[in-house]
Amino acid sequence: MSYLDKLNERYATKAMNGETVPQEKIDNILEAIRLAPTSSGLQPFEIFVITNAEIKAKIREIAWNQSQVTDCSHLLVFAAWDNYTVDRINYMFDLTNEIRGFKNEGWENYRKMLLDGYPKRAAEENFEHAARQTYIALMAALSQAAFEGVDSTPMEGFDPASLDKILGLREKNLRSTILLPIGYRNAEKDWLVNLVKVRKPMEDLVTTIS
Secondary structure (H helix, E strand, O other), X not given: OOHHHHHHHOOEOOOEOOOOOOHHHHHHHXXXXXXXXXXXXXXXXXXXXXXXXXXXXXXXXXXXXXOHHHHOOEEEEEEEEOOOOHHHHHHHHHHHHHHHOOOOHHHHHHHHHHHHHHHHOOHHXXXXXXXXXXXXXXXXXXXXXXXXXOEEOOEOOOOHHHHXXXXXXXXXXXEEXXXXXXXXXXXXXXXXXXXXXXXXXXXXXXXXXX
């Protein structure tokens, strides 16, 4: 089965059966998130992997009572930086220099440009920018889950402020953006499982300018 075949088969699973996804598959999904591109390579987010039943039950209460939150194998919470700070920017640039084993003048000039700009902006503007990066990582997770033969459901339907309290995210200078339950479908209870995927025809989606 090709990659596109797997994407065509994936859908936002509406009911999960509680079966545990093998750790190797979870690790591969997390690695896909780690490898996802982000603006300036800053990776301005963290991922929380929730398997604790009590915590999942608390999250379900503030997530429109969606059953996938508790019936999934692993619940991923994407949490973006609440702001761009000098320390956060320097960490990623220093890490790059350490891993590559040298300093590059152009790269250091780019660091200075970010340091001269990002920390001076309003915190909310910086959070919104960081939050958008989590959606790039989300697509990497959805795609890898499909490749692994694992079901998933991206969710914005939750109360971020309440979730932040449950996980203590604000104390970590983070704010939640997306939930991603990962598991296996319960076909008998999932009304969406046998419906044909509907997407715009290509001519309504893509405009080629040559």
